[in-house]
Amino acid sequence: MTKISLILFCCCIYITFNKFKVMLIIVSITILEETKLESIEDKRKIILEDIRKAHSESNFSSMTYPKLVAVSKKQQENKIDLAIKFGQKIFGENRVQEAQQRWQKKLEIYKDLELRLIGPLQTNKVKQALSLFDIIETIDREKLAKEISNNINNLSKTKSFYIQVNTGSETQKSGLIPSEVESFIEYCKIDLKLPIVGLMCIPPQYEETSMHFALLKKIADKNNLLELSMGMSNDFKEAIKFGATSVRIGSLFFGAREP
Secondary structure, eight states: OEEEEEEEEEEEEEEEETTEEEEEEEEEEEEEEEEOHHHHHHHHHHHHHHHHHHHHTSTTTTSOOOEEEEEOTTOOHHHHHHHHHTTOOEEEESOHHHHHHHHHHHHHHOTTOEEEEOSOOOGGGHHHHHHHOSEEEEEOSHHHHHHHHHHOOTTOSOOEEEEEEOTTOOTTSOSBOHHHHHHHHHIIIIISOOOEEEEEEOOOTTSOHHHHHHHHHHHHHHTTOOEEEOOOTTTHHHHHHTTOSEEEESHHHHOSOOO
């Protein structure tokens, strides 16, 4: 639902016509389409109900409901403010610098928000990330894990980490291929003493997602990891069937992103 507002702009112009001054009044009408305050609230309620239903129908109904991570990258500030107003507490961002600019002041005001990094992390951004995010979901290589280990301390905001798994072994995508994950988990947890609590994946775009969710769940169970970040706007219900503990929803929650 939208609300239409009209703005009238009047301009007076004097011209000479047959020795008489004639005043022309030019009226400009601007039509503004405004998103209703309820729209973000309604979308969130619908998504939460879909999560509840999918969870109750899954084999994991005895476990806690999956968490809704609202993916706020490149979204308008007013939409994010409305999401917070209507009770959303967990947000996901893709870039450290963009997240810092957006969330630094908000986090000072809203102390109960949780911020997750769900995009690639460069080693030169590790210090910033550790001071900003509660959870980093995208550890995917030894060099990055070492840099995190060298910089994390008791004052770091980040307390939990996920390893990103490239379940489709796609060359253009970040993440460890499945055969590398087990040894990498052991390296991170034992050698680097990092608090690895879960796995994250983004299935190939044109493949059946269920087999990728099942694979991630299998790897997590084998390595005693309880958290699974999987499922987005188009497939989160399917992910919940396979044990997702958090789903990352962007366009379905906020609508289209800014270009």
